[in-house]
Amino acid sequence: MKKITLLFFCLSVLATSCKKDDIIYDVNQVNATSYNANKNKLKTISQYISILYANLFQKALSANELVEITNCIESIGDKEVAHEIILSNFMNKSGVTIPSDSLMRTDVNAFIEQTYKRFYVRDLTEAEREFFLNFFVSHPDVSVEMVYSAFSLSNEYQFY
Amino acid sequence: MKRRNFLKNTALSAAAITVPFILPSGRLFAATGSRMADHVVFVAFAGGVRQQESILQRYLDDSQDYPSVGNIMYNMFDGAPPTDKIVYGTDGIISGDTPIPKLLSQTLQQQGTLFKEVNASTVGHYAGVNTLLTGNYLYSQGLKMKPSMPTIFEYLRRHQGVKATKTWFIGNGIGNSLPLLDYSLHPDYGSQFGANFLAPTITFGDDGEKHFKNAKIYHPEDELDPMYKMKYFLDNVWYSQGKPLPNIGNTEEEKAEIKQFVKEMFLKKENGTIAHPPVGDNRDGQTIGYACEVLNRFKPTFSVVYLSSVDGCHSDFSGYLKSLHATDHAVGHLWDYIQNNIPEMAGNTTLIVSPEHGRNLESNNIVDANAFTGFDHSDANSRRIFNMMIGPGVDSNLTIGNENNQIGDIVNITPTIAEILGFKNEMMSAGLTASNNSLFDLI
Numbered sequence: 001m002k003k004i005t006l007l008f009f010c011l012s013v014l015a016t017s018c019k020k021d022d023i024i025y026d027v028n029q030v031n032a033t034s035y036n037a038n039k040n041k042l043k044t045i046s047q048y049i050s051i052l053y054a055n056l057f058q059k060a061l062s063a064n065e066l067v068e069i070t071n072c073i074e075s076i077g078d079k080e081v082a083h084e085i086i087l088s089n090f091m092n093k094s095g096v097t098i099p100s101d102s103l104m105r106t107d108v109n110a111f112i113e114q115t116y117k118r119f120y121v122r123d124l125t126e127a128e129r130e131f132f133l134n135f136f137v138s139h140p141d142v143s144v145e146m147v148y149s150a151f152s153l154s155n156e157y158q159f160y
Numbered sequence: 161m162k163r164r165n166f167l168k169n170t171a172l173s174a175a176a177i178t179v180p181f182i183l184p185s186g187r188l189f190a191a192t193g194s195r196m197a198d199h200v201v202f203v204a205f206a207g208g209v210r211q212q213e214s215i216l217q218r219y220l221d222d223s224q225d226y227p228s229v230g231n232i233m234y235n236m237f238d239g240a241p242p243t244d245k246i247v248y249g250t251d252g253i254i255s256g257d258t259p260i261p262k263l264l265s266q267t268l269q270q271q272g273t274l275f276k277e278v279n280a281s282t283v284g285h286y287a288g289v290n291t292l293l294t295g296n297y298l299y300s301q302g303l304k305m306k307p308s309m310p311t312i313f314e315y316l317r318r319h320q321g322v323k324a325t326k327t328w329f330i331g332n333g334i335g336n337s338l339p340l341l342d343y344s345l346h347p348d349y350g351s352q353f354g355a356n357f358l359a360p361t362i363t364f365g366d367d368g369e370k371h372f373k374n375a376k377i378y379h380p381e382d383e384l385d386p387m388y389k390m391k392y393f394l395d396n397v398w399y400s401q402g403k404p405l406p407n408i409g410n411t412e413e414e415k416a417e418i419k420q421f422v423k424e425m426f427l428k429k430e431n432g433t434i435a436h437p438p439v440g441d442n443r444d445g446q447t448i449g450y451a452c453e454v455l456n457r458f459k460p461t462f463s464v465v466y467l468s469s470v471d472g473c474h475s476d477f478s479g480y481l482k483s484l485h486a487t488d489h490a491v492g493h494l495w496d497y498i499q500n501n502i503p504e505m506a507g508n509t510t511l512i513v514s515p516e517h518g519r520n521l522e523s524n525n526i527v528d529a530n531a532f533t534g535f536d537h538s539d540a541n542s543r544r545i546f547n548m549m550i551g552p553g554v555d556s557n558l559t560i561g562n563e564n565n566q567i568g569d570i571v572n573i574t575p576t577i578a579e580i581l582g583f584k585n586e587m588m589s590a591g592l593t594a595s596n597n598s599l600f601d602l603i
Contacts (some may be wrong), residue, residue, distance in 0.1 A: 003546060031250045042403070065371075068366075071369075074334045074339050075359035075363040076355070076357065078324075078408055078410050080415065081410065084375075084415070084419065085375045086372070086379075089375040091376060093374075103335045122570075135386075135393075141386075146383060146390070150391075152395035154395055155395045156394060159398075
């Protein structure tokens, strides 16, 4: 009988105990994608090409073309070289959706932020922002195509 | 013996103080071996070649119970061609009735050393080429993974500091996991010492026409330089947090040269000036044509050319005979092209030819258009191959072994290449090959 009473007492205490509120500091909460966005898987050739094509043309690549391009990339051992050739071939096609160089120069800050989100699906760090702001100053002839190519060929873009 | 003379003649230079140099890995290196030749071209006469139709010259006699014998590979081997039931040539009035004219005035057999009967214990395509390139029988590794033991490309590049574009692996396709063989997963070697792989029938075929041909060539200073600067920054950030990617170590200049080469090949293809064999309409012939272009452009220290059209023997014996004949023509053309069109390699190149394995003694039940039965590769006859080498320091017109006296093993090939290019000691010190003997050691 004593045990039942003790159990009843404990349950009553638990049921009536107060719940502490979450601490809210006096700053705005921001949903930021983490640095490198926890990417740890290497894209397959097909994944890389599909994503790259969708990124540049804003539409899906056909299944046939995906197989053909994958074959092309497999036929060259140095994947960096193969990717460069495929990418420059894309850039030579009509239908690539990229902002104009003048638009990029109008608001470099926003362009960099959008480019990081478009290719890396993450926010940029202040160090990265600093690099690109300085780079655009020291390289006034850099085009959007060059920036997009650099991101498309970078190692981080090979991971997801 | 030529090799002994060669060793004697080079003893002084080997004893001399060798000049150390820095490898790409940053390690101080001093060459220890003398080279017999500055270039080696290794033709992996792959896909499975029966001794009976190649070196033994039995044509239809030993396979189809039809009494016609003769040599259908007369650029490589001595011997008269068959005179009866000609089906191995190009198509004339009927399929295969027109043999391809002989290309070389002197057969490769007369110019070099032939091992007539050699053992090859692995009888699968990927495993066979893997053995050819690593000098190991890799029984325990998967078919869709990179070699677990270092390839000959890696030994060469690591121990001699050879540039990436001086090492090529040219395949006639991307099947059978072939592209995986450009470097191994071995922790002491790996991608940074790998070869440049190229499957030209794809790169410059229909798919390549569509997706490679119209590629831009960016201006090196105005466009590529800033592009690479941004890429290197992005990669450095990634390295600090992420995983590195395998890289065979082509420099920016080498990459630019490869891209330029690709561009030029499309132009040459359009103009019909690729160095294809005179009769080169099959896949192997096409591959050899582009291999000639690679050799001409890059003058590689070491290159492997992989041909495998003969694999059709499973279901088309007549096609197999045609492929043997056409590939003999293509190999003859390759040797002829090196000697007459690439002055930097003429007289300074060793050619090695070896099938990856043989084919069965007994046929299967698949019958082709000539009512000939096909042959797979799974019995003891599949372990029989020939080896051939031609070049500076190699005895000419020398035949080693015969049908009743097997001398040599497929794993002797990598030490042979290492010996010719002067890094056999380093390779043996690594202790990762099945045999320390080169083919020279067996003479």
